[in-house]
Amino acid sequence: MEKLRGRAAALLADGSVALIIGYEEGTKRPRPLFCRNSESTKKLIFDSRCINNLAVYITKKELVGKDRIAVTASISTLRSILQLYVENQLSEEKLLVLTVDLNGELREFVTFDEISAYVAQFELKRGEREQEILSKIEGMNREERWKFWLGEMSHCFKCYACRSACPLCYCSKCVVEVNRPQWINPWPAPLANMEWHINRAMHMVGRCTACGACGDACPVGIPIDLITRKMMKDMAPEFGYIPGQPAKQGNALSSWKLDDREQFIR
Amino acid sequence: MSKIGVFICHCGENISATVDVERVSKEIGGMEGVAHAIDYKYMCSDPGQTFIKEAVKKYDLDGVVVGACSPRMHEPTFRRACAESGLNPYLCEMANLREHCSWVHEKSEETTDKAIDLVKMLVEKVKKNKPLDSIKVPVTKRALVIGGGIAGIQASLDIANTGHQVILIEKDPSIGGHMSQLSETFPTLDCSQCILTPRMVEVAQHPNIKLYTYAELESLEGFIGNFTAKIRLKAKSVNYSTCTGCGACIQKCPVKKIPSEFNAGLGTRTAIYVPFPQAVPNKPVIDRVNCNYYKRGACKICEKTCQVGSIEWDKEDEIITEQVGAVVLATGFDVKGADFFPEYGYGKFKDVLTGLQFERLASASGPTFGEIRRPSDGAIPKKIVFIACAGSRDPAKGIPYCSKICCMYTAKHAMLYQHKVHDGESTVFYMDIRAGGKNYEEFVRRAIEEDTVNYIRGRVARVYEKNGKLIVKGVDTLLGGEQVEIEADMVVLATAGVANCGSEQLAQKLHVSYDPYHFFAEAHPKLKPVETNTAGIFLAGACQAPKDIPETVGMASGAAVKVAALFSNDQLVREPVVAVVNRLAPPLYSTCVGCFMCETACPYNAIEHEEIKGRDGSLIRTIARVNQGLCQGCGTCVAFCRSKSIDIQGYTNEQVYAEVMSLLND
């Protein structure tokens, strides 16, 4: 921790970065912290309780400006950063990535390849809660699944915390805000909510890195992260990518293979 | 409020026999935004079209729907009629009441109901239509031809003869390509050089052709009509403006044992060399890899020999930029060689040759001056075996396709051998004889019947050496799989034709697609065989797939006509059914966030990066822009774009949404 704080203070002091996005103690759990001077780096912490995906901030222009910044990144954040690189949203000259490895050593990354190599050591694991709900869903028939999700969706009030918390939802105007035509009804109602979440899942195919930020952010406890995570896992072998390991090979839905499955096509 | 005119056609009785057309026009007439609705016996007839034209003016229509036959049939007709009456043609749509309704359903209420729905759908669509202008792209009337083989030569001459400028680049020191290496050509057995050389000279002397030999494409940017080509002129080390081509330097060059590429390795050349006597241009280049001076820093004998001081030791590669409007790819093919056939002993036994090497042996300009002699001892082979399909049609070798030319040239080789070695005995092992083509089958029959070439249908398992003879072991499948063993003096492999090395990189530079074997891909296998998916780039010859000379020449002329057609107008006019990225007022500029996933989705490389800059010139954002010259209007990017920032004219989100909704709103 001291190493991290020291390095962060030095980076700000010598002007190599203008901002460091990290974590501080919050009122209930650690929360994001924005250090613009060496003094504030004393509040920096970095441990397993730090679950906010900080990658969500690095695409916010009003926050990061035009200067080079640094971010302390968990594995989830690193995965998101890789995907953001794939989607041309980041520039290696403008971002320094800091993390603390399993041995407690401070690591620094500048390039996509460095992060990619580091992330490759970590397998994407399925959480207990995720497994529990998945097993529950797998035991359902179609009608039951529909009822289950419709029940869940009826709680959604479209606060879009899922969207706001997701590092990959960086569009300046989301499809739900497009009104010519109005693709997705903007008011909260079970079907309009269902349309939103199906749409979100489609937009995440081959992009989601399973950080779970959407599910964590949902104030009404809908396990929405499950949808995108399950899609990620299920589609990975189908489309030939490694879950949680974004590679610069085009998006799953913007590329194709000659022998993609098509038994469902008559 | 829209003012849509709806015109329902009876199509004689084709529609009215099953659809109550009067009810259709009456009900549609009551729709919101429909100003005028009629039905008529033949809408496509002159009086029918006049109805439309008059209605457009009388009711000041801002949209027209014609309920008639398939739009694939008469859409252009009715759009033209609208245009003639002053309505933008893209404000006219057709409802398919014939092929999709009256012809496929019995006469019933439901059939009429469906017809009404179909018209309603198009009325709702047309309400959202926007006037469109056809896209005009300026055209630079200069073509770049890449590759100076027979394909490139033919394409260049044909384009140049239509009066347009051509830049021809060739990576070797001379144009001519593989055709210049051939001895005689099937099925006429005329001398390859004799028919090719005049064309090579014509290229060099043509006022409209600028020839760059020893040159390669560095990069190609831009789009149809407007390409910028960067060309690398490799350093020849000889100043061509002063060099007289006397050849004295070549005589004196001490490095003499370099295998000659022209002779397929059967002969040698010097370090400063002209690839072959009829080369165009007939001036030497220095092969820096093998030259003593470049290797060790000393020699310079050629410089001393040169009377005109043309040797330029310090000359560097030069990159020139040319603006062109079209590109013809004519980079040809290669043949598989060496280690590819360990079981046939190629590369191990000197007297196992490729077909191309045999061509050199049989050629009067070749290392043996046209006499068939063994490379090992110079003896005239008395027994020779030709193995067809060496590599081709062999999935195990990774080449499942047929190389197409081997059957014919093998027959030719056997024939040439019999003509040159009268007491010789030749055998051809083949899988099938593919002799489709004018006079081809007759040619093969002649080889078998008149020149007594022994054809055995079967594959060769192994070739090995024993007592100075090459033992060819195979089976004769026509004799029930009987083992055949021939003691041969020479074996010739009809090796597979493969894509030129580096073709993949070249394809990527040009953004053209290629097949799994790295041959360039045509835009459509049947209907667009010389086009690529990138508008303005055309294919000629064996770079697309192995093919023989007449086919190559035909394709080259085809590509030339495509180029000439493109150059026949100052502007290229295209249907405006293309994708567009939205642009908004600052500070948004566009809803595009520049993820460029559309770039990977686009089959035409039509997505460009557009930099949005502030007044001070600083970069604000990079967003996608569709190059309207390249976009073909498939709309894949539209369905893919998450923020709906791309839309496709003629099938906009609003239009298709309105159509779908109209079918379901009760």
Next chain:
Amino acid sequence: MSSNTVFEPKIIAFVCNWCTYAGADLTGTSRLKYATNVKIVRFPCTGRIDFLLLLKSFAQGADGVIVSGCHPNDCHYTSGNFHARRRWIAFRAILDLMGVDIRRIQYSWVSAAEGSKWADLVNNTVSEIRALGPYTEYQQVADYLEKGGYNGEA
């Protein structure tokens, strides 16, 4: 509707201009007969077909949907149908996870030469959707607002 007893499903077909639309034209020129339930919406390419249109169709009262385009390698635009195929693989998986009845979406490749295949496809899809009955499970949810429901009360 022709009868009070037989359910006549509403089916929308999303087809590409170059293969299936032309194939359906051929069905017409060949005078092959099929059910009137299906209405065709024309797209330049299957690659253009937005998954949201399928969702909207069901929400607005469609009982079934047909999506059809060129066979693999036949796409007028080379790869639009390959992109579409991928999109449908993912879309089907998501819908199935959410419990949407994916039997109501029929995907097909119908070429410009397959007029009879188009007729068969329409007739088979109509009879299959007829057997499944109206998709009220989905359509009823769309009316949620009228019921003045509260948290989680559908």
Next chain:
Amino acid sequence: METKYINISGLEQWFDAISASGKRIYAPVSARGQVDFMPVKHLNEVAKEYIQTTQSVKASVYPKAEVLFSYEKVHGKVNLTDFDPESVSETVLWKVHPCDAAGFKPLSAIFNWDTTDKLINAHLLKTTVVSYSCATADESCFCTSVNGSPGNVSGSDIQLTILSDGGAIAEILTAKGEALVALLPGVFEADRGDKKEKYLVDLPAKFSLEEVNAKLNKAFNSTVWKEQSERCIGCGACAFVCPTCACFDIQEDTHGSKGRRIRCWDACGFALFTMHTSGHNPREHQSQRWRQRILHKFSYMPERLSVVGCTGCGRCSRACPVDMNILEHITSIAEQ
């Protein structure tokens, strides 16, 4: 009004009588790992151990989405069907916390400021609020700092204070409350003189409203907004769980010639909330939106509507994905 005592079985009988009267009852129910207001039929369905429902009870009078009117165009003529106040059913909100009940006043103030809102008034008219005073609180609660208290009766028609024997002190506060008692008056006994204060959680005030107000009056251009909101991701969670947030959007749901105009929740924290068609956004930055949220509740509403826009329920702090803690932020403004 009147204070009475009701024992544990009396409560159950009374609840059943309300249920049997045909009124809808919404009460906190524990499900899916959360406690939220749901329709209930029996008292035993009502959640027991919890501090606060995730969402406020606001949606009962101000639904997430509601049809303002519907219309149909037939042969060029428009038929309009307006919202019918009679379509609203009689509703009892059970076990509302004082901070939630206190929210009805600011909510109603917003909707009746310049015009009177037909919809919310219809809901309020048909709603009877039975609140429970609070015996527990957590670190997010701060009702005592915003003119409230664990036993605050503002907005309640009846307030129950649960006693150690399971019975309750019943403060019958309004005519609506009396009408509800009248459904089964026999189960109510005379007040036993139990001291309500004894059963309330002790929650010292964290800041003074006056002080905050004074600071806010000078804070418009302060850097505090940027500092506090840097981590805000701009979702609407805080607004949607808030008992007093009233921002809404008007949407059109059109199908051919028919349609409905719908009012649905919106949030001032959304970037698009103030976006103009031209692309200009007067609240361009998240800090400006955060400032709006705080000033609206703690400065504009007290000034214009004479009511504080915050009841101290602490839901926004609990719901925030990035720990934007309103108590912490207001306290720090007060202490500046």
